[in-house]
Amino acid sequence: xxxxxxxxxxxxxxxxxxxxxxxxxxxxxxxxxxxxxxxxxxxxxxxxxxxxxxxxxxxxxxxxxxxxxxxxxxxxxxxxxxxxxxxxxxxxxxxxxxxxxxxxxxxxxxxxxxx
Amino acid sequence: xxxxxxxxxxxxxxxxxxxxxxxxxxxxxxxxxxxxxxxxxxxxxxxxxxxxxxxxxxxxxxxxxxxxxxxxxxxxxxxxxxxxxxxxxxxxxxxxxxxxxxxxxxxxx
Numbered sequence: 001x002x003x004x005x006x007x008x009x010x011x012x013x014x015x016x017x018x019x020x021x022x023x024x025x026x027x028x029x030x031x032x033x034x035x036x037x038x039x040x041x042x043x044x045x046x047x048x049x050x051x052x053x054x055x056x057x058x059x060x061x062x063x064x065x066x067x068x069x070x071x072x073x074x075x076x077x078x079x080x081x082x083x084x085x086x087x088x089x090x091x092x093x094x095x096x097x098x099x100x101x102x103x104x105x106x107x108x109x110x111x112x113x114x115x
Numbered sequence: 116x117x118x119x120x121x122x123x124x125x126x127x128x129x130x131x132x133x134x135x136x137x138x139x140x141x142x143x144x145x146x147x148x149x150x151x152x153x154x155x156x157x158x159x160x161x162x163x164x165x166x167x168x169x170x171x172x173x174x175x176x177x178x179x180x181x182x183x184x185x186x187x188x189x190x191x192x193x194x195x196x197x198x199x200x201x202x203x204x205x206x207x208x209x210x211x212x213x214x215x216x217x218x219x220x221x222x223x224x
Contacts, residue, residue: 002161032210043216044159044203093158100164102147102207109158 001027004096006107013084014115020080021110023094029074030096034104035067038091050077084114117142117208121215129223134191136218138204141185148180148187149212151203159203163189194222 003026013019023033033050048069049057056069068080081088091111095104118141128134140148147166151159165171165178165187177190191198201217 034211044214046211049210091156091158097210102210102212103149103161103164104205104212105161106151106158 002096002098002103002105003027004030004094004105004107006094006110008110009108010111010113012113012115015085016083018080018082019084019112020078021092021094021112023077023079023096023107025075025096025105028096028099030077030098031074032097033071033077034095034097035069035077035079036093036095038093038109040091044093047079081112084112086114088112089114117145117206117213119204119206119213119215121202121204121218123216124219125221126218127221127223128194130194130196132194134194134198134220134222136189136191136202136204136220137186138188138215139186140204140206142206142208143182143185145182145185145206147207148178149205150176150178150187150189151205151214153201153203153217155200191220194220196222196224198222 005024007022031052035047036044047062050069050071052071058064071077093109095106120139150163153159163178165180171178175192179188199222201219203217204215205212
C-alpha cells in the first residue's frame with residue numbers, strides 16, 4: 001500500500017521550454033501532496049505544498065509563476081516548470097500525505113536536465 | 116521551523132555489525148518521528164515511524180524514542196552492504212515534515 005508514482009522519470013528539454021511532471025497516489029487518496037527539489041549531494045528542499053481543490057502553498061524563495069502546481073483530484077498533482085533554464089536542472093520528487101498521522105510517501109522522482 | 120539535527124557521517128560499519136544513528140529535535144511537543152532511507156540517486160523511502168517512548172522493532176531495524184531527552188535513534192542490526200544509504204530523520208512541522216540533513220551509512224563487506 002501507499003504507492004506514489006511519478007511521470008516521467010527522466011526528461012531532457014531545451015532551455016525556454018516547459019515541462020510537466022505528474023505525481024499520482026495509486027492506492028490511496030491524498031488531499032495533500034508535496035513537491036521537493038534535490039541537487040546532487042544536498043538535502044531535500046521543499047518547494048510547495050499542494051492541496052486538492054485549492055491553491056498551492058509555496059515555500060519562501062520559490063517562484064510560483066515559474067513552478068506551476070495543480071492538484072485537480074485526490075490522486076493527481078502536477079508540477080509544471082515553465083521557461084526552464086539550465087539552473088532548473090535537478091531531481092524533483094513528490095510525496096503524498098498518508099492516512100496515518102503525518103506520514104509522507106515519496107514518488108520515485110523525476111530527473112530534469114535542461115540544455 | 117522545527118530543527119532536526121543528525122550527524123552527517125559518514126558512518127562506516129563492517130558487515131554484520133550494528134549501525135547506530137541518532138537524531139535530536141528542538142520541539143518538545145513533537146509527537147511522531149519518522150526514519151527514511153535514501154539510496155544515492157533515488158527518492159526517500161519510509162522505513163519506520165514511532166510515536167511512543169521506548170523501542171519499536173521491525174525486522175533488523177529498531178527505532179528508539181526518548182521524548183524527555185528529545186532524541187530518536189535508529190539501530191540497524193546485522194548490517195548488510197545493501198543498507199549503505201543516507202538515513203533521514205523527520206518530525207512533523209505543522210502540515211509539513213522537517214528533515215534532518217541525513218546520516219550517510221557505508222557498510223563494508
